[in-house]
Amino acid sequence: MYIGSTDTRGLMHCMWEIIDNAVDEALAGYGKAISVVLHPDGSVQVDDVARGMPVDIEPRTGLSGVEVIFTKLHAGGKFGGGSYNATGGLHGVGASVVNALSSRLDVEVDRNQATWAMSFRRGVPGVFDGPGPDAGFTPDNTxxxxxxxxxxxTGTRIRYWPDRQIFLKDAKLSGTQLAARARQTSFLVPGLAITVDDRRIAGEEHVETHVHEGGISEFADYLSEGSPVTDVLRLQGSDRFTETVPMLDAAGAMTPTDVERELDVDIALRWSNGYDAKVVSFVNIIATPKGGTHVQGFERGLVRAFAKALEGSRLLKSGEEVLKDDILEGLTAVVTVRLAEPQFEGQTKEVLGTPPVARLVMRIVESELTEFLTSQKATQRPQARAVLEKAVAASRTRVAARTHKENQRRKTALESSTLPAKLADCRSSDQSRSELFIVEGDSAMGTAKLARNSEFQALLPIRGKILNVQKASVADMLKNAECASIIQVVGAGSGKTCDPDQSRYGKIIFMADADSDGAHIRTLLATLFFTYMRPMIEAGRVYTAVPPLHRFELTKPRKGQERYIYTYSESEYHRKLAELTKKGVGFKEPQRYKGLGEMDADQLKETTMDPRHRQLRRITVEQGESLEQAQATFEKLMGNDVAPRKEFIIEGAFALDAERIDA
Structure with a gap:
């Protein structure tokens, strides 16, 4: 119930509970450094230099403060409103739950000019007679x-070994997730240095320290992709509300009590020329990946602010309206709120549930953002105008897309009533069997027509290099004849409405020359599909053909030996050359193909198009880190920002073999 699962996710959640306790101290203004060590034996160590846990005897239980924190539920410093004004959660169960799920937990506290120590086995205090969780154990709560x-x-050091009787065998701590969480927290608590030391691989040191003084403005800048439309904006404010919560009375009973709460709101946001929205939210620096009342309030505030700003402008025509999705397009936002004892939906703290937060956040966002959008300042007015125009353009694109979907036969930018004349379609309508080859150039198209199996292989020629859609707007992409033809012929739609099940073909295959221009064309096609038809890539429907680079023609082939041998890379060519020479097999001067047009139909069919002999490379991307890396790569190599691309080329130049340059 408290950690969500017993797999990797639950294992990571235990670590977050201990780390978050140390972060709470930094958030309260004590301590500026936290260290997290992943040991080879599977244990985790978290050190801080804050105030140190209480070591005095707690009067109601007669136990030391350390034992109360690690063995009693609802007994953390955050419970009851004493030690913290804003922390990660209400329950006060984190440390005690981690302790109960650990085969060993050691804690050392520097406080009162002494170091105090206590150990536990599965929640029971005691003394181990040696290192590790398998050492002898004697119960003792001293x-x-x-x-x-x-x-x-002062400070606290905690090291624990997760109980392998509880967690699944394949559950492992993720160093990548830990580094991402450390980086994220360092943005949220400016000046806090978090060091991650992963010692699990023998002979390798992997130590990273994350510290950022710029706070969530720097975080929004870090997360933002594409060319900025605005600077990073900060929306800040605070308000108060009354909440009825159960409180312990003198007799130990839970009594409903009205409590005055203070809510601090701090939001950083920026619009870019992209189309995807990225909104990350936090409550007392705890990530809420599934949102909650604070995100609901933020989105409502956005809509109300834009409605007010557009009301006084002439950007919207009669009958037009801007919706939430139009405003979110291209937005990167970091939404943070701080309040005492927030209500979460479950101990995993993925959704904030405190109801009054939505109303207060909406009011603050509406007020602060309206001031920016209606500003007459020379530095802000052009940016505000650009954002309003972007939202209006998104609204019109949405309406146009809806009209297109409702009336498929109407001629639009993406689809006309008839397919392009240059498409050489196949006879089969079976999606699972049909293939569309996007072919570079008319000369290759002529050969491909003779080489294809017209039953299930369709051909669409493109002339030269299509538009780089990473730099272009949607309108420019729609005006481009090649891009519009590709989207129209594939038939799956584009953008958010792209549906692989509606595609007219089961496979989309890029077929370009095996040279640098061909590689550029394949890259441009991949950019188009990744940007506007990503579900096709995610479904594994997009491929590139692999035409051969060389052909050996044997002068006297032996019985059962092919007359022609093809190689597909320089290394394979040299291996085959050496092999034939060593075996004394005679062959003519090897042919180097410069393009698809040099092959005759039989050669193209045998090497590149026939499913029995050809090679295809599937273009794939997975959700999560792989998707983020792909987005970053496309933006770096194909986007508007030239500096990172120049740096990439300069760095790569040192690794290039000068002999390979065809000049």
Missing amino acids: LRQVEKVRKGV
Whole structure:
């Protein structure tokens, strides 16, 4: 119930609970450094230099503060409103749950000029007679003083071994997720240095320290992709509300009590020329990936602010309206709120549930953003105008797309009533069997027509290099004849309405020359599909053909030996050349193909188009880190920002073999 699962996700959640306790101290203004170590034996160590856990005897239980924190539910410093004004959660169960799910947990506290130590096995306090979780164990709840420290030295060190009787065998701690969380937290708590030390691979050191002074403005800048339309904007404000919560009375009973709460709202946002929205949200620096009342309030505030700003402008025509999705297009936002004892939907804290937060966040966002959108300042007015125009353009694109969907036969930018004349279609309508070859050039198209199997192979020629859609707007893409033809012929739609099941073909195959121009054309086609027909790539429907680079013609082939041998790379060519020479097989001067047009129909069919002999490379992208890396790569290599691309080329130049340059 408290950690969500017993797989990797649950294992990571235990680590977040311990790290978040240390971050809470930094958030409260104590301590500026946290260290996280992943040990080879599977244990996790989290150190901080904050105030240190309470070591005094807690009067109601008669137990030391350390034992109360690690063994009693709802007993954290955040519970009851004493130690923290804003923390990660209400429950106060994090440390005790991690302790209960650990085969061993050691804690050391520097406080009161001494180092205090205590160990636990599956939640039971005691003493181990050796290192590791398998050492002998004697129950004992004494908080031991192990050494003295200088006055003013305080902090907490926790090391725990997850209980492998509880967690699945294949559950492993993710160093990548830990680094991402550390980076994210360093943005949210400016000045906090978080060091991640992964020692699990023998002989390798992997230490990263994350610290950012710019806060969530720097975070929004880090997350934003594409060319910026606005600078990073900060929307800040605070308000108060009354909440009825159960509180412990003197008799130990839970009594409903009205409590005055303070809500602090801090939001950083930026619009870029992209189309995807990225909104990340946090409550007391705890990520809420599924949103909650604070995100609901943020989105409502956006809509109301834009409605007010557009009301006084002449951008919208009669009958037009701007909706939430139009405003979110190209937006990167970091939404953070701070309040005491937030209500989450479950201990995993993925959704904020405190109801009054939505109303207060909406009010603050509406007020702050309206001021920007209606500003007359010389630095803000052009940016505000650009954002309003972008939202209006998105609205019109949405309406046009809806009209297109409702009336498929009407001639639009993406689809006309008849397919292009240059399409050589196939006879089969079976999607699982049919293939569309997008062919470079008319000369290759002529040969491909003779080489194809017209039953299930269709051909669409393109002239030269299509538009780079990463730099272009949707309108420019729609005006481009080649791009419009491709989207129209594939038939799956584009953008958010792209549906692979509606595609007219089961496979889309790029067939271009095996040279640098051909590689550029394949890249431009991949950019078009990734940007506007990504579900086709995710469904594994997009491929590139692999035409041969060389052909050996044997002068006296032996019985059963092919007369022609094809190679598909330089290394394969040299291996085959050496092999034939060593075996004494005679052959004519090897032919180097410069393009598809040099092959006759039989050669093209045998090497590139016949499913029995050809090679295809599938273009794939997975959700998560792989998708983010792909987006970053397309933006770097094909986007508007030239500087990263220039740097990439300069770095790559040192690794290039000068002998390979055909000059």
